[in-house]
Amino acid sequence: MTNASYPSPKEWDRLVRGKNVSRRSMLKGSAAAGAVVAGSSFLAACGSDDTEAGTEGGGSIEPGNASGALTIGSNLSDDTPKAALAAVVAAFPNSDVELSINTTDHNTFQENINTILQAGEDDVLTWFAGFRNKFFADQGLLGDISDVWSSISGLGEGFKAASTASDGKQYFVPAFYYTWAINNSKKLWSEKGYTEPKTWDELLGLADDMAAGGITPFAMANDGKWPQMGMFDILNMRTNGYDFHVDLMGGTESWTDDRVRQVFTNWEQLLPYSQEGGNGRTWQEAATDMENGTVGMYLLGTFAASNSDAMAEDMDFFNFPEIDSAIGSSALDAPIDGYQMVASPANAEAAKEFLLYISTAEAQDAYLGVDPSVVASNSGADTSVYNDLQRKSADLANAATGIAQFLDRDTIPDFASACGDVIAEFIEDPSKIDGLLADLDEKKTAIFADFGSS
Amino acid sequence: MAGSSLLSKSDRRVMYGMVGVPTLLHVGLVWIPAIATILLSFTNWNGFRFDTMKFVGLQNYIQLFTVFEKDLYEALLNNLWVLVFLFLVATPMGILIAYLLDKNLRGTAFYQSLFYFPVVLSLAVVGFIWKSVIYSPRQGVLNVILGRTAEGDQISWLGDSSFLIPLGDYGLSKNFLALIAPMVWRHVGYIMVLYLAGLKSVDPSMKEAAAIDGASEWQLFRQVIFPSLKPVNVVIMVITVIEALRIFDIIDVLNNPVGTDVLSILVTESILGESSNVGRGSAYGVILLLSCLLFVVWYLRNEFRGLEEE
Known part of the structure; x- marks a missing residue:
């Protein structure tokens, strides 16, 4: 051909x-x-x-028919994920399709996604499930892939819901997800005899122990103003519950509410135990600090393990402990990464075939073979090769009663960056929080109003 | 008829081409976007489809000064800080270095390349170098030299947005000063080269005459060289102001830490972000335009006044 x-x-x-x-x-x-x-x-x-x-959901995809060039726009710019995607592409069964990967730096990709979507250079793009996918689908910038979904097997209803836009059609194929939890070094913990805290008091007690032993209890990185959003998410879900978190992200709750203030009051208790100058530290630098044993705990996605081979060996994690027993500790951030198709791809057939392939256990096994810091979305994926981290992540996500996609994926991006500013200013000077929250609530009103009307 | 007899057909074609093409480019690339920005600043639009664009009057401007005022004032002040530092630190340093290098020192070419080197790099690259080599909390040059690399003892050069020079609720934040340092580093080389080129054109007999009259080094520079380099001085001033107002790349590649907003960052953040708010971004853009115009008007008035006096 x-x-x-x-x-x-x-x-x-x-x-x-x-x-x-x-x-x-x-x-x-x-x-x-x-x-x-x-x-x-x-x-x-x-x-x-x-x-x-006729029937709803579109037709199905017959793999093996496509040919020609297909460009995948990728934000997997770190070494390990980049190599993992290359492995996935290499294992694509249809050799008539010439796949090429167009990698852009993660942050740049995110900021320019509007342009990338409309530039027409890429057919398929790496992206995020949930609000962020829906947002572009609703703008008409994404291609409907309901027909791919009717050929997909092994992805649960939750994944389909996270891939469905307001019109009831699917625009996203989940590839893998990862969980956010408190990461720690196995070596350090067994050396010092630390044990997993189950409650807020135990967490603070452990932090005291660590501080007394000359170890900074919490790593803190916030370069790019996103890593600490994870701390806000989990503290809010532990303090006020998943439903409140969703409403707050959706703009229907006020940021001057006492419940939001309580989140920051709790957070303030952790700050003296945290690394100073978090705003000037990259997540990789903090991960290296954990690897070196100078910090004891690090709330971050399990991708922290991909910082180095040594880290992948030595890292363990545990679920963020409960703060309020009435709320429990079963909600968490577990962002789903995957792929979407531009509205009018140059090679739609190959794009759909590739998207179908991405959903399969084979493709996901190929990815996880290189980057074992994530968990496959397909239930048919080979779990026997999972390491402890992946198994634990899968267990955490499966047991979760509420899964959030992470602050910058759960709300209007414009508003998420306003939240990011507030969080960054808060960790530097917690005394400013009341003024910051009042400001943020004003911005929320303005941004959601603009968003709703255009 | 007289006009056409003076110019041949091909002459006229060349003339139209030489006037017309730049005019078209200027109108197309400067005027139309500028006017479009002003018009868009009165709308609410997400940048996707034209049919979702809505006219909202002054709403964006009202919001800038009531809801987003902290971002706006911080950005305006930061642009001003860049101008101040480029003008009061980088420019005099560049002129001084150029003046010294003009004295035919041994190895002057080597020094020139050394100082000019940063200019060859884009500010984005300069930013990466400073971030990872100089400012990194654990392995950066600065903290290593200062012996502040131990956990809990590190200086966060880019993460500390507390004010070094507070001005009420605003001020010069420490991390923004850390960003200004590489800008100055680069600007010095730029100014040096421009000034060096100018100095080469100064008539040596003027210097000799001044020396015979017994002028000191400072008098020679202040009374003879500086005034005779007026055209270069003007170019340097214009370049410095433009550099200060358009500053963007280094802040963007350093992930825009808290306290380092400038106008161009606010514009791009609003428009290039995932959920573009073209209206608000354009309103920021208009404020940037007005800041430029302020300078242009002031400058042109001075120029015309100078012409009248002559």
């Missing part, structure tokens, strides 16, 4: 979407393409046409 015998992207778009499949374009398609190619792709196209008109 060569490129010359391949229908143009525009024709494909029409065929795959089942729009205006006139007799003329059918003839043109089959004239341009070799008989066999055209025949098989036509069956697929007609199939999708039928089901779209």
Whole structure:
């Protein structure tokens, strides 16, 4: 199958979407393409046409038909995830599709996603489930992949819900997730005989022990103003519960509410135990401090293990302890990463085939083979190769009664960055918090109003 | 008819081309975007589809001064700090170095390359270098030299936004000064090269005459060289102001720590962010435009006054 015998992207778009499949374009398609190619792709196209008109959810994807070039825009810019995606791409079974990865620095990618989505250079993009995916789907910037979903197996309802936009169609394929918890060094903990705290008082007691032993209890990094959002999330979910957290992120609760203030009061108790100057430290630098045994605990995603091979060996984690026994400790941040398709990809067929492949256990095994800091979304993935961290993550997520996607994924991005500023200023000078929260609440009103009206 | 007889057809074509193309480019790349920015600042738009654009009057401006006022004032002040430091520190240093290097020291080419080197790098790269090599809390040059690398004893150069020079609720934050340092480092080399080029063109006989009249080194510089380099001085002033107002890249690659907002960061944050708020971003842009205009108007008035006096 060569490129010359391949229908143009525009024709494909029409065929795959089942729009205006006139007799003329059918003839043109089959004239341009070799008989066999055209025949098989036509069956697929007609199939999708039928089901779209009839049953809900679209048609299905027949793997192996696609060919041509496909560009994956990736924000996996750190070494390990980058190599992991390369392994996934290398294991893509359809050799007629020329896959290329276009990697952009993680932060840059996120800030420029608008431009990237509209630039038309990439067909498939790495992205996040939930609010952040819905947001772009609702703007019409993403391609509907409900037909991919009707071919997907092994992904639970929760994943489908996290991939569904306001119109009830799917725009996202979850690849893997990871959990946020308190990470620690096994070596240090067994040396010093520390044990997992189950309550807030035990946590503070442990911190006292560590401080007395010359170890800084909590690592603190906040370069990029996102790492400490995780601390806010978990403290809010422990202090006020998952539902309040969702409402607060959704803009329906006030930031001047006493319950929000209580989160920061609790947080203030941890600050004397935390590394100073967190705003000027990258998460990698703090992870190295944990590896060196100078800090005892580090609330971060389990991706902290990917900082070094030694860390991957030595890291353990535990669920953030309960603060209020009426609320418990079963909610957590477990952001789901995956892929979405731009609204009009240059190669829609290959894009959908790749997205289907991403959801499979094989692709996820290939990824996890290189980057074992995440957990596969597909229930068929090989859990026998899971290390302790992955098994623990899967157990945590499975037992969770509420899974948040992380502050910067759970609310309007504009507002999330306003929250990030407040958190960064708070950890530097907690005495400013009342003024900061009053300001933030004003911004919330303005930003949600702008968002709702445009 | 007289005009056309003076210029041949091809001459006229060249003339139209030389006037027309730059004019088109100028209008297309400067005026249209500027006017569009002003118009967009009166709308609420997420940047996706035109049909969602809404006219909201002065709402964005009212919000800038009532809801986002802290960001705005911090940014305006920070732009001003950059201007102050580039003007009072970097520019005099660049001029001084140029003046010294103009004296045909041994190895002057080596020193010139040394001071000019940072200018070759983009400010974004300069930022990366300073962040990882100089400011890193645990292994950065500064903390290593100061012996402050131990856990709990580290100086957070980029993370400390407390004010070194407080001015009410605002001020010059320590980490912003840490960002200004590399800007100054780079600007010195820039100014040096510009001034050095100017110094080469100063008539040596003027220097000799001043020396014979018994002028001191300072008098020679102040009374003879500096005034004769007026065109270069003007270029340097304009470049310094523009650099200060457009400062963006280094702050952006350093992930814009708390306390380091500048106008261009607020513009891009509002517009380039995932949920672009084109209206508010444009309003920030208009404020940046007005700051530039303020300078341009002041500068042109001085120029015209100078012309009238002559």
